[in-house]
Amino acid sequence: xxxxxxxxxxxxxxxxxxxxxxxxxxxxxxxxxxxxxxxxxxxxxxxxxxxxxxxxxxxxxxxxxxxxxxxxxxxxxxxxxxxxxxxxxxxxxxxxxxxxxxxxxxxxxxxxxxxxxxxxxx
Amino acid sequence: xxxxxxxxxxxxxxxxxxxxxxxxxxxxxxxxxxxxxxxxxxxxxxxxxxxxxxxxxxxxxxxxxxxxxxxxxxxxxxxxxxxxxxxxxxxxxxxxxxxxxxxxxxxxxxxxxxxxxxxxxxxxxxxxxxxxxxxxxxxxxxxxxxxxxxxxxxxxxxxxxxxxxxxxxxxxxxxxxxxxxxxxxxxxxxxxxxxxxxxxxxxxxxxxxxxxxxxxxxxxxxxxxxxxxxxxxxxxxxxxxxxxxxxxxxxxxxxxxxxxxxxxxxxxxxxxxxxxxxxxxxxxxxxxxxxxxxxxxxxxxxxxxxxxxxxxxxxxxxxxxxxxxxxxxxxxxxxxxxxxxxxxxxxxxxxxxxxxxxxxxxxxxxxxxxxxxxxxxxxxxxxxxxxxxxxxxxxxxxxxxxxxxxxxxxxxxxxxxxxx
Numbered sequence: 252x253x254x255x256x257x258x259x260x261x262x263x264x265x266x267x268x269x270x271x272x273x274x275x276x277x278x279x280x281x282x283x284x285x286x287x288x289x290x291x292x293x294x295x296x297x298x299x300x301x302x303x304x305x306x307x308x309x310x311x312x313x314x315x316x317x318x319x320x321x322x323x324x325x326x327x328x329x330x331x332x333x334x335x336x337x338x339x340x341x342x343x344x345x346x347x348x349x350x351x352x353x354x355x356x357x358x359x360x361x362x363x364x365x366x367x368x369x370x371x372x373x
Numbered sequence: 374x375x376x377x378x379x380x381x382x383x384x385x386x387x388x389x390x391x392x393x394x395x396x397x398x399x400x401x402x403x404x405x406x407x408x409x410x411x412x413x414x415x416x417x418x419x420x421x422x423x424x425x426x427x428x429x430x431x432x433x434x435x436x437x438x439x440x441x442x443x444x445x446x447x448x449x450x451x452x453x454x455x456x457x458x459x460x461x462x463x464x465x466x467x468x469x470x471x472x473x474x475x476x477x478x479x480x481x482x483x484x485x486x487x488x489x490x491x492x493x494x495x496x497x498x499x500x501x502x503x504x505x506x507x508x509x510x511x512x513x514x515x516x517x518x519x520x521x522x523x524x525x526x527x528x529x530x531x532x533x534x535x536x537x538x539x540x541x542x543x544x545x546x547x548x549x550x551x552x553x554x555x556x557x558x559x560x561x562x563x564x565x566x567x568x569x570x571x572x573x574x575x576x577x578x579x580x581x582x583x584x585x586x587x588x589x590x591x592x593x594x595x596x597x598x599x600x601x602x603x604x605x606x607x608x609x610x611x612x613x614x615x616x617x618x619x620x621x622x623x624x625x626x627x628x629x630x631x632x633x634x635x636x637x638x639x640x641x642x643x644x645x646x647x648x649x650x651x652x653x654x655x656x657x658x659x660x661x662x663x664x665x666x667x668x669x670x671x672x673x674x675x676x677x678x679x680x681x682x683x684x685x686x687x688x689x690x691x692x693x694x695x696x697x698x699x700x701x702x703x704x705x706x707x708x709x710x711x712x713x714x715x716x717x718x719x720x721x722x723x724x725x726x727x728x729x730x731x732x733x734x735x736x737x738x739x740x741x742x743x744x745x746x747x748x749x750x751x752x753x754x755x756x757x758x759x760x761x762x763x764x765x766x767x768x769x770x771x772x773x774x775x776x777x778x779x780x781x782x783x784x785x786x787x788x789x790x791x792x793x
Binding site: 265299303304305306307308309310312313315316317318319320322323324326327329330331333335338339341342343344345346349350352353354355356 | 502503504505506558561562579580581582583584585586587588589591592593595596599600602604607608611612614615617618619621622625
């Protein structure tokens with residue numbers, strides 16, 4: 252997937268390595284379901300969960316911080332859409348998987364939740 | 374009646390810790406005008422005493438609890454009298470229980486009343502969360518914190534025609550949760566053992582759960598803000614959170630060029646601390662429907678105040694009565710202005726720089742602290758912090774503040790009063 256073509260490369264500052272490491276694949280998956288900003292936000296949320304190894308072992312501190320930046324930037328991208336349903340849906344998805352990772356109720360896979368959030372907003 | 378906990382870290386086996394100024398801060402923050410401040414030690418080997426502060430008083434009497442009267446908002450103490458916590462089996466992190474009762478300042482819908490709504494909102498939000506995340510966050514929230522960011526949002530929200538105390542409380546509670554979520558992750562990165570006198574979430578629950586708890590509350594706070602349905606507020610907070618994350622990465626990266634320089638310090642502090650102060654002011658004003666010029670003024674006010682607050686926080690690293698472990702910034706190699714200024718000193722700067730270049734044992738940490746004091750760097754940082762607060766308040770000179778000026782002024786002064 253070409254980040255320049257979709258005009259999203261400006262949102263990848265500090266996250267270039269994460270993009271190369273797999274975010275581009277997640278982006279390609281979501282891009283068939285959503286506009287670039289939303290697809291990139293979804294890919295960033297997935298990358299954050301992966302970098303932070305949510306529900307598994309503790310991440311290395313630099314990975315934790317990169318994951319935090321992914322979540323923060325996803326939040327900013329969603330803010331730019333001014334779509335409240337998307338913002339709420341994405342936040343709930345992270346809440347579900349984070350609570351499960353902390354030992355709370357089991358959660359559906361993150362991708363399932365994000366696709367549902369995109370579908371409900373769309 | 375207001376109940377509080379006061380952390381008292383000690384650094385020696387036996388030690389007198391003067392807690393008078395911290396007790397006065399509690400009285401001022403609570404708005405207690407006339408009444409009583411009750412203190413009780415929560416440890417058998419930590420006593421309390423009211424004593425002459427030049428060591429020439431009568432025989433020392435250690436008590437497990439004591440009461441200090443309050444009149445006109447001030448502790449009633451003799452000119453040379455202070456309140457001491459007396460360590461007899463240190464060093465340890467100690468805790469005192471406080472209760473304040475009497476007549477409190479009655480300011481209808483004041484910042485304090487607004488803050489009560491925020492506390493209720495925090496409790497309400499935490500109650501509905503899964504136990505796995507709620508427990509660790511509730512302990513952190515209930516352990517205290519100054520709630521400066523929520524207070525700023527609540528006060529700023531009163532500057533517009535659309536002011537709604539309940540919506541302001543939701544925003545303020547979300548800001549506190551964002552702040553606390555960043556602390557949970559920071560403590561893991563910094564390998565910190567305690568926060569607000571309690572084990573950190575990572576230390577108590579394990580790192581993997583700490584990461585999940587931080588993520589949960591970051592997402593929840595984002596949702597609370599989105600549900601307010603104000604796109605400007607959502608954007609303001611999203612921008613601030615991104616600035617915080619970038620600054621945290623910067624902070625860790627810059628520890629390699631420790632102690633750094635002023636420009637580097639300012640860049641880190643603007644993201645690490647000032648971004649959320651500024652966003653609290655801006656989003657509060659936006660939520661309340663304040664005029665654009667008022668929103669901009671408050672944004673600059675929050676930015677300057679946030680920088681001043683961080684400078685004051687840096688100074689607390691050198692104060693045994695601050696409630697924080699002394700020398701922690703030096704041990705963790707946190708970018709800190711007193712250290713930067715100390716390295717500029719013609720007489721001691723080279724030695725400070727050389728010490729900071731390598732690993733430090735406890736004796737060297739103490740040597741760095743002594744050198745920093747000797748260079749006058751603490752006074753310089755204190756003056757600068759006070760200057761920034763004055764500049765922050767000047768930003769509000771031209772703004773019609775609908776009666777919140779005294780509270781914003783008090784809040785701004787309180788940010789640096791901690792270093793007196």
